[in-house]
Amino acid sequence: MKAKNRDQSLSDSRELDGSYDQLTDSVEDDFELSTVCHRPESMDKLQEQTKFTKKELQVLYRGFKNECPCGVVNEENFKTIYSQFFPQGDSSMYAHFLFEAFDTNKNGSVSFEDFVFGLSIILRGTVNDRLNWAFNLYDLNKDGCITKEEMLDIMRSIYDMMGKYTYPTMQDDAPREHVESFFQKMDRNKDGVVTIEEFIESCKKDENIMQSMQLFENVI
Amino acid sequence: MATGVAAWLPFARAAAIGWMPVANCSMPVAPGDNSRKQDELIVLNVSGRRFQTWRTTLDRHPDTLLGSSEKDFFYNEDTKEYFFDRDPDAFRSILNFYRTGKLHYPRQECISAYDEELTFFGIIPEIIGDCCYEEYKDRKRENLERLQDDQEDNKDLKLPHMNFRETMWRAFENPHTSTMALVFYYVTGFFIAISVITNVVETVPCGSTANQKDMPCGERFTVAFFCMDTACVMIFTVEYLMRLFAAPSRYRFMRSVMSIIDVVAILPYYIGLVMTNNEDVSGAFVTLRVFRVFRIFKFSRHSQGLRILGYTLKSCASELGFLLFSLTMAIIIFATVMFYAEKGSSSTKFTSIPASFWYTIVTMTTLGYGDMVPKTIAGKIFGSICSLSGVLVIALPVPVIVSNFSRIYHQNQRADKRRAQKKSRMARIRIAKSSSANAFLHSKRNGLIDELLELTGTEEDEQKLTKSRSLLASQHHHLLHCLEKTTAHEFVEEHVYEQNCLETALQGYPSRSPSASSRDSSAGSCCGRRAKRNLPLPSASTPPHAHPIATHHQGRLQELSAIHIQCGDRPSHAASRSSLNLKTNDGGRINCKSGRITTAIISLPTPPALTPDGDGLHGPGLRRPPPPPGPPAAPTVQTTASSAGANIIKVSSL
Numbered sequence: 101m102k103a104k105n106r107d108q109s110l111s112d113s114r115e116l117d118g119s120y121d122q123l124t125d126s127v128e129d130d131f132e133l134s135t136v137c138h139r140p141e142s143m144d145k146l147q148e149q150t151k152f153t154k155k156e157l158q159v160l161y162r163g164f165k166n167e168c169p170c171g172v173v174n175e176e177n178f179k180t181i182y183s184q185f186f187p188q189g190d191s192s193m194y195a196h197f198l199f200e201a202f203d204t205n206k207n208g209s210v211s212f213e214d215f216v217f218g219l220s221i222i223l224r225g226t227v228n229d230r231l232n233w234a235f236n237l238y239d240l241n242k243d244g245c246i247t248k249e250e251m252l253d254i255m256r257s258i259y260d261m262m263g264k265y266t267y268p269t270m271q272d273d274a275p276r277e278h279v280e281s282f283f284q285k286m287d288r289n290k291d292g293v294v295t296i297e298e299f300i301e302s303c304k305k306d307e308n309i310m311q312s313m314q315l316f317e318n319v320i
Numbered sequence: 321m322a323t324g325v326a327a328w329l330p331f332a333r334a335a336a337i338g339w340m341p342v343a344n345c346s347m348p349v350a351p352g353d354n355s356r357k358q359d360e361l362i363v364l365n366v367s368g369r370r371f372q373t374w375r376t377t378l379d380r381h382p383d384t385l386l387g388s389s390e391k392d393f394f395y396n397e398d399t400k401e402y403f404f405d406r407d408p409d410a411f412r413s414i415l416n417f418y419r420t421g422k423l424h425y426p427r428q429e430c431i432s433a434y435d436e437e438l439t440f441f442g443i444i445p446e447i448i449g450d451c452c453y454e455e456y457k458d459r460k461r462e463n464l465e466r467l468q469d470d471q472e473d474n475k476d477l478k479l480p481h482m483n484f485r486e487t488m489w490r491a492f493e494n495p496h497t498s499t500m501a502l503v504f505y506y507v508t509g510f511f512i513a514i515s516v517i518t519n520v521v522e523t524v525p526c527g528s529t530a531n532q533k534d535m536p537c538g539e540r541f542t543v544a545f546f547c548m549d550t551a552c553v554m555i556f557t558v559e560y561l562m563r564l565f566a567a568p569s570r571y572r573f574m575r576s577v578m579s580i581i582d583v584v585a586i587l588p589y590y591i592g593l594v595m596t597n598n599e600d601v602s603g604a605f606v607t608l609r610v611f612r613v614f615r616i617f618k619f620s621r622h623s624q625g626l627r628i629l630g631y632t633l634k635s636c637a638s639e640l641g642f643l644l645f646s647l648t649m650a651i652i653i654f655a656t657v658m659f660y661a662e663k664g665s666s667s668t669k670f671t672s673i674p675a676s677f678w679y680t681i682v683t684m685t686t687l688g689y690g691d692m693v694p695k696t697i698a699g700k701i702f703g704s705i706c707s708l709s710g711v712l713v714i715a716l717p718v719p720v721i722v723s724n725f726s727r728i729y730h731q732n733q734r735a736d737k738r739r740a741q742k743k744s745r746m747a748r749i750r751i752a753k754s755s756s757a758n759a760f761l762h763s764k765r766n767g768l769i770d771e772l773l774e775l776t777g778t779e780e781d782e783q784k785l786t787k788s789r790s791l792l793a794s795q796h797h798h799l800l801h802c803l804e805k806t807t808a809h810e811f812v813e814e815h816v817y818e819q820n821c822l823e824t825a826l827q828g829y830p831s832r833s834p835s836a837s838s839r840d841s842s843a844g845s846c847c848g849r850r851a852k853r854n855l856p857l858p859s860a861s862t863p864p865h866a867h868p869i870a871t872h873h874q875g876r877l878q879e880l881s882a883i884h885i886q887c888g889d890r891p892s893h894a895a896s897r898s899s900l901n902l903k904t905n906d907g908g909r910i911n912c913k914s915g916r917i918t919t920a921i922i923s924l925p926t927p928p929a930l931t932p933d934g935d936g937l938h939g940p941g942l943r944r945p946p947p948p949p950g951p952p953a954a955p956t957v958q959t960t961a962s963s964a965g966a967n968i969i970k971v972s973s974l
Contacts, residue, residue: 155359159327159359159376160330162327162374163326163327163328163330164327164328166327166419166420167327167328181328182332182335185328185329185332185796185799185800186800186803187753187754187756187757188753188757188811194335194338197338198335198338215331218334219330219331219334222334222335222337223330223334230337231341233337234337234338234340234341237337237338238338238341251342254338254342255342258338258339258342258803258806258807259807259809261803262803262804262807262809262811263811264817265811265812265813265814265816265817266809266810266811266812266817267809267810267811267812267816267817267820268809268810268820269817269820269821269824270809274807274809278342278344278807278808281344282341282342286341299341303341307346308343308344308345308346308347309340309341309343311346311347312340312343312346312347312802313337313340315336315340315347315350315802316333316334316337318350318352319330319333319334319350320330
């Protein structure tokens with residue numbers, strides 16, 4: 101028997117249902133808002149896979165579930181949550197990149213596991229792990245190297261978060277200049293792209309960056 | 321920051337890893353989490369009902385009673401709980417506010433009791449969520465009106481002294497304000513009535529006299545009626561002139577409907593006065609008298625209902641127009657049909673189609689005078705169809721108009737309410753956003769003051785000033801600070817930004833003089849380099865050393881330092897001290913002198929080693945004379961800057 105497609109079966113059911121009025125009812129489908137409810141794996145498993153203690157996982161999950169009662173974050177929610185930390189600027193692009201970086205299985209939503217894995221790398225990982233993660237964030241198409249265009253997008257998104265009211269006044273070419281200086285620093289063989297090795301090498305040589313990486317030690 | 325997402329702050333801080341590799345300077349030190357104690361459960365005993373929550377939940381809102389140390393006043397040592405002698409039902413919504421970040425207003429609560437609870441717990445009602453905000457505001461307004469009604473007796477005229485003209489206008493518009501106005505109001509009303517009655521009675525036949533036929537009263541008692549008319553017109557004229565005098569905008573007053581009615585009401589009299597001599601146009605004069613009936617419209621000033629009716633008719637104009645149009649269509653159709661149907665019969669009254677219009681109208685409105693009746697069979701058939709359809713054609717649009725009227729009326733009310741609420745809601749959102757943004761800037765300013773006191777003040781001063789800022793807030797501010805460092809720009813308040821824009825516009829051209837040397841400077845002087853390009857210097861031609869800073873700051877030192885104070889970073893001492901020792905090349909110095917006006921001001925009396933760090937050095941030495949520079953390079957600076965001589969002294973005395 102041929103499987104009817106959904107619309108067909110829908111219209112059939114409508115005809116049978118005498119209460120369906122052709123004139124006034126709209127052709128919208130029934131409410132298909134299946135609220136995806138996702139439960140994370142058990143705490144023990146998460147504790148094995150990440151470097152957080154049980155208490156830390158508890159605190160993280162409570163906060164996560166408070167904002168996203170259904171257990172997963174979709175990109176819209178993600179952007180909304182992130183934008184509340186940056187009231188003056190527009191953080192949606194950067195939040196988008198972050199979302200891409202956190203959503204490791206590319207299913208359009210960030211579950212608690214994704215969330216906690218990402219945080220574990222950033223907050224409890226080695227310097228190499230962190231740099232890897234940052235590289236992954238910058239590499240938008242995940243091809244193993246950062247091009248100037250990708251970096252420009254990232255840079256612009258960071259500058260957008262500052263908003264309009266800055267001192268000194270934000271110039272339009274500020275991101276581009278910053279990208280130039282970044283590539284000058286990172287691109288060793290001057291081939292126009294920054295590979296993961298170049299990135300890690302250059303970052304390790306830069307004292308400022310190394311120092312900043314220590315900031316993540318005591319975030320939680 | 322919306323503290324509902326306070327739990328996500330660690331995530332936001334972790335996400336800052338994306339900025340680290342691109343930042344060219346080092347990040348400020350993170351605020352330490354001294355209180356390493358575990359998250360504990362707090363018991364809140366509200367009149368016997370026990371609520372429990374995490375301490376961190378309450379800490380989300382540090383500016384309320386429960387989130388701050390104020391709750392320690394209510395701590396009961398024996399039972400190890402916080403006891404509040406308040407309403408437990410209202411407390412539910414308050415605690416939910418901490419949990420969910422949204423404040424809801426329960427409908428069964430009394431508005432004043434709820435307000436009291438909010439005030440007690442230090443929560444401002446403006447953050448009530450959108451779902452409950454309208455209800456809350458409505459109840460609040462009702463309450464306010466009720467209070468106002470009670471107080472209206474006391475409300476005397478304590479208005480500011482208005483001049484005579486304004487008083488008069490107010491008296492005209494609101495007759496209840498003073499007794500004079502009320503008297504005036506009633507007198508004019510009385511005379512309008514008199515005038516209208518006079519016009520009516522004028523035409524009544526007064527009974528026969530010595531003359532043969534019945535004369536209308538107007539012709540019999542001409543003098544009396546004329547006197548009455550004159551008196552009324554006098555009153556009306558005086559009233560109109562007084563209104564014209566008192567009107568705030570005479571042109572607008574003269575264009576208004578009421579004044580046009582006034583003019584039309586009194587004009588026939590004057591025209592009549594002028595024209596009695598001329599016999600030819602006396603016929604026209606008679607028709608002018610018709611316009612005297614417009615005096616009855618003057619009543620609309622006295623009657624609110626008339627005004628509303630007039631307005632609704634105006635607003636239903638399209639529906640009325642449609643009614644008229646459909647009626648006209650039907651009339652024309654049926655008149656044509658009736659005419660051709662009755663054409664055959666002799667001595668018919670239906671002489672032409674326009675003549676048939678009268679019959680059609682009378683029939684369709686079911687009047688049926690009977691002065692024109694069809695005689696042929698076809699005519700009678702069509703006549704009956706006409707009368708039947710007349711009922712329909714007229715009956716259909718009328719309910720539409722009525723419902724339209726009621727819809728417009730209610731919509732108006734609702735639209736006004738919604739518009740008022742929307743404005744206040746937008747204002748609320750804007751305030752919330754700007755307050756969270758300003759919180760960061762405030763803390764920067766406070767951090768600045770802290771810095772100063774740490775250098776020059778005593779310990780007590782410092783402690784006095786250091787507010788107990790919540791850890792959450794300081795972490796959030798640290799995050800924003802890192803972003804500033806990454807992009808080498810600073811957050812400023814809107815008005816400061818406007819000020820800067822104004823200044824740059826006044827300056828005219830951007831200066832590039834110090835740019836050359838700065839290009840080769842190392843990555844460490846990132847912030848200065850970037851900032852420099854964006855800030856135009858007025859004296860671009862002068863060589864890049866101490867001069868330009870002093871000269872172009874002469875007149876505006878005050879405000880520039882003021883700007884600086886507003887934009888000052890919250891420097892991290894460790895970072896600044898370490899970077900002090902890093903850079904000593906002159907290229908960097910030139911760099912930042914032009915880039916950061918603030919550092920320029922500071923750089924003069926302090927060693928050059930300090931200057932290249934656009935970011936490292938802000939607070940010290942700004943408000944008071946800076947401490948004698950420690951590093952030995954100080955004297956050299958003094959000498960190089962000595963050429964600016966008096967200027968420097970002026971600068972430092974700032």
